[in-house]
Amino acid sequence: MISRRLVGFATLGLPLLATRQARAYRPGAGLEIVRLDRPGEASVNSYLLVGARSVVVLDCQRTAVEARAVVAAASGLGLPVEAIVLSHEHPDHIVGLDVVARAFPEAPIMAGEGTRDWIVREGPALLGAMRGAFGAAIPDRIPEPSRILRPGEMIRLAGTxxxxxxxxxxxxxxxxxxxxxxxxxxxxxxxxxxxxxxxxxxxxxxxxxxxxxxxxxxxxxxxxxxxxxxxxxxxxxxxxxxxxxxxxxxxxxxxxxxxxxxxxxxxxxxxxxxxxxxxxxxxxxxxxxxxxxxxxxxxxxxxxxx
Ligand SMILES: [Zn+2]
Structure with a gap:
């Protein structure tokens, strides 16, 4: 029920508390992974990679409302946010990026080259279309990823x-x-x-x-x-x-x-x-x-x- 209301009333910011913070997984001493979503229809996952000394945000939610919940969860860990990673160009994974990027301005935004190019090319039109459905819950920009993730490269994130x-x-x-x-x-x-x-x-x-x-x-x-x-x-x-x-x-x-x-x-x-x-x-x-x-x-x- 909460999720149905979210579509209609996203601008009210009410569903923040509905975002689940589930400690999905504890693979070892060094890394914890937290899954953040909002139950129900059209829900999408963000993850926090929580290392001993830093946090990494994976994917950024569909609107500013859910993105603020991601920011709150990441901030609450008391560790620096080392990077923000985008898996692909679909709006449910990238439109909240502006909220997350403004909260953690030191964190590079990482994405594949195609995702970066798509954001540069199509981002403004996407935001216009999204605003028709979600109103003021849609940020006014999608920041351009600053760090391209190349195929086959090894990268250290959250100490792993x-x-x-x-x-x-x-x-x-x-x-x-x-x-x-x-x-x-x-x-x-x-x-x-x-x-x-x-x-x-x-x-x-x-x-x-x-x-x-x-x-x-x-x-x-x-x-x-x-x-x-x-x-x-x-x-x-x-x-x-x-x-x-x-x-x-x-x-x-x-x-x-x-x-x-x-x-x-x-x-x-x-x-x-x-x-x-x-x-x-x-x-x-x-x-x-x-x-x-x-x-x-x-x-x-x-x-x-x-
Ligand atoms: Zn998706």
Whole structure:
């Protein structure tokens, strides 16, 4: 219920207290990981990597309201914020960045090159569109990332070594993932969600499926995956679950499409019914109430080559 009100009343700033601060995971003496989200529909994760001497913020939420809660949680740890990392360009992960960056002006903003370029190119238009839905809860700028995360580089964050991998188009136009071998943990962005209704409107769901198929042998042995949406779990389970959803959805769309150029009348509603039955209670990663129907139309366009 709180989350439904948030969409309508984000400017009131009321849901701050609703943001959960769950100590999701305590892998060892050196590093703690805190997951921050807001329960319900359209929730998205930020994480705090908490080392002995510094904190790193991973992803920055959809609006200033949730971003302020991230700032409060990070500030409350009493450690300097060493860096802010963005996994990809989608608004639920980057629009709160301005709030976080102003709170921790010394922290470099880290992102993949494609994410940085996207923010520079598309950021102003994105903010205009977001303001239509969320009003004054949308900051007036998205700061440009100041530190590019290169594929294959090793970077020290919160006292732990992480390998940067840059994945190509899938859920988004690209995805920065971070793997800490010593901690047996993968920060995955939206490479996978956990029991969530995904976003397929970028129009390369087939590439996402292929990316997950490649990711399974590559990352499947990692003990803890930190998804962009939903709870942490072993990486292999999260990849298999995301693949299962996408393959089932593709199959539903293909059946309705039946080789045609577009979905017939009523098909999107039928696909939604079948999806809700098979994956009941999966919250949406985005606010659109008809996200499943929009996903069906998008996947159909993709399969029909339109
Ligand atoms: Zn997301």
């Amino acid at each position: 070594e992480w390998r940067v991998d840059q994945l190509g188009p899938g859920e988004a136009s690209g995805m920065t993932v971070l793997h800490a071998e010593t901690e047996d943990v993968l920060f995955a962005g939206d490479l996978f969600g956990s029991r969530a209704t995904p976003w397929l409107l970028d129009g390369h769901a087939r590439a996402w499926i292929a990316q997950l198929e490649t990711a399974l042998p590559r990352y499947g042995g990692i003990g803890t995956g930190l998804p962009g949406h939903g709870a942490a779990a072993p990486v292999a389970a999260l990849i298999r679950e995301q693949l299962g959803y996408l393959r089932a959805f593709e199959s539903l769309v293909r059946t309705e499409l039946a080789g045609g150029a577009s979905l017939p009348e009523g098909a999107a509603a039928r696909i939604r019914g079948a999806t809700d039955a098979r994956f009941p209670g999966y919250p949406r990663v985005a606010p659109q109430p008809n996200l499943i129907e929009l996903n069906a139309q998008s996947f159909a366009r993709e399969l029909a080559g339109r």
